[in-house]
Amino acid sequence: MKLQKLRKFLREWRGVLITIPTVALLVIGLRGMGFLQLLELATLDNFFRWRPNELPESRILLIELTESDIQDLRQWPISDRKLAELLQKIKKFQPRVIGLDIYRDLPVESGHQELVSVFKTTPNLIGVAKISGSKTLYSVAPPPELLKLNQIATSNIIIFDIDGKVRRGLISFQRKGKTFFSLGAKLAAIYLEKEGVKSEQIDKKLNTYQLGKSKFFRLSGNYGGYVNIDARGQQILLNFRSHKCRGKKRQKECRVFPTVSIGDILNDRVSGELIRDRIVLIGSNAESVKDNFFTPFESTPGVEIHGELSSQIISAALDGRALIKSLSEKSEILLIWFLSYIGAILGFNLLRIRWKIVSIFLVGVGIIGSSYIAFLFGWWIPVIPSLLALVGAGITITIYINYVERKDRLTIMALLGQHVSPKIAQAVWRDRYQLVKEGQLLGQKMTATVLFSDIKGFTSITEKTDPETLMFWLNDYMKVMSQVVIDNDGVVDKFIGDAVMAVFGVPIPSTTEKEIAKDAIAAVNCAVEMGEKLHQLNQQWQEKGLPIVIMRVGIATGTVVAGSLGSRQRLNYTTIGDTVNIAARLESYNKSLQGNSCRILINEQTYQYIKDNFSTEFVECVQLKGREQSVNIYQVFGKNSNLK
Known part of the structure; x- marks a missing residue:
């Protein structure tokens, strides 16, 4: 545990730990070679005149x-x-x-x-x-x-x-x-x-x-x-x-x-x-x-x-x-190190550039003022190396943070793409230091709700439709469905042919029952809205002579592991675990069950979280393909009037 805490500390503070000695040694070197002497003598002249x-x-x-x-x-x-x-x-x-x-x-x-x-x-x-x-x-x-x-x-x-x-x-x-x-x-x-x-x-x-x-x-x-x-x-x-x-x-x-x-x-x-x-x-x-x-x-x-x-x-x-x-030479060196530390801390802790500038400016004024007061009492404390250490460390750490943030932002955006809502993107960016390590989103075990959707009879549609029209039609469908997922604060995990996999409750883990319930309700609400959107699309497609379809959705709530998967050359953010398999099996279960434009099946855990918000009906308890334990299956027909 102590080693993990140390590693976390070193990761978060490595910019500061690198900046302080680098800037301090550079300033000490410049001072030792006499490059700052003229500026320091000019400052001393001003102290005499003031x-x-x-x-x-x-x-x-x-x-x-x-x-x-x-x-x-x-x-x-x-x-x-x-x-x-x-x-x-x-x-x-x-x-x-x-x-x-x-x-x-x-x-x-x-x-x-x-x-x-x-x-x-x-x-x-x-x-x-x-x-x-x-x-x-x-x-x-x-x-x-x-x-x-x-x-x-x-x-x-x-x-x-x-x-x-x-x-x-x-x-x-x-x-x-x-x-x-x-x-x-x-x-x-x-x-x-x-x-x-x-x-x-x-x-x-x-x-x-x-x-x-x-x-x-x-x-x-x-x-x-x-x-x-x-x-x-x-x-x-x-x-x-x-x-x-x-x-x-x-x-x-x-x-x-x-x-x-x-x-x-x-x-x-x-x-x-x-x-x-x-x-x-x-x-x-x-x-x-x-x-x-x-x-x-x-x-x-x-x-x-x-x-x-x-x-x-x-x-x-x-x-x-x-x-x-x-001061003695040792004291001056310690002062340079100390002000490098102050500059690095100010640049690291303050988020907005203007506050960094204001704080460093105020500390710089304090350095000049305190050195002048010391001069009035008969002490010549070098000002230029102190200011250079302060400002240099502040600028260096700011540049470093901007570099790291840009790198992390590119990493996160590359992994999540355009498939998250602004609210989730903001949360991911807020917690980036906990989520991102060595260019990857760390694998995390959490409770989430997984949604699988698929178009019924898609294979026969592909046989009857030319490829160019099929690609336009499918992109139209995917664009609308992925937007519905994002609007409900879900993450589009992947597209598999005509299938869509979405997850609610990642990558920021939901840790309370209230948060988990909120994710489950959002997933089911997403499925209902997907059915409504599909109904509208069918009307548009019918007018254009394009195929009309119905869709099946399977939703399951449970434990998953979410994180980066793949190699450096091809890295994707995805969710795996038994809950993902259950959602996929529910989507494909008993294709004879109907549900207007969209048939929605959910597992027991999801049902317990959403039962007061949606109209549901128990289907049966069945052992899904590939699983030893039985699963209670419920069908969702729509929203209750009390759903906000």
């Missing part, structure tokens, strides 16, 4: 070189004297740390010694160098004076993704045995040190460390939606601040960080309170200098990206602002 606005970062001040500053100074690069003057004016307002994002490996006359003096006397000034990827250490060297004082950082913060955008920040990396910190990271470390916050390593192997209120994790090659990226060094995903200016035309009064120009400082247009105890970042935002990079929002100056990294580290350590974490 996020609610945040207050500007008040601990950082950007001092930018603008195109107007270049016109006023009438020189680029800015001269050492002007740069020294700029730094002196900033120093007097006591910033916590100054980051100079302007290369100064060579003198820019005039005033070089003045600048050297400022470098030597400003312990909280950090200059930049660009570390080379070739044999030489620097592609752009740092200011020599700052290098001697170990007051340098690298400008190698910019890490491009495959679409040319910047989404990752570099905290530190090693080159020729030395550890270099990016400008943003070093400025943040100096700022936090004065707050009494220092990093504590948690896991050396995973390069995980605690900094204030947050744990910093090293970015892996397959972090979130990334696939096999270059994750060398200590990288983190930049958690860009959202602000009303994002995505709009950049304006001075609409910035992520408080921002002034170099000209504002040189011309004493900036309050000292804007500088005091802050990180001050000096860099370029002039179009002619081209130090801008694409981020999820817009073209962003490099100095602002340094500021983003500093702000992210400081706010995470002091305020607990979320760092963007990701």
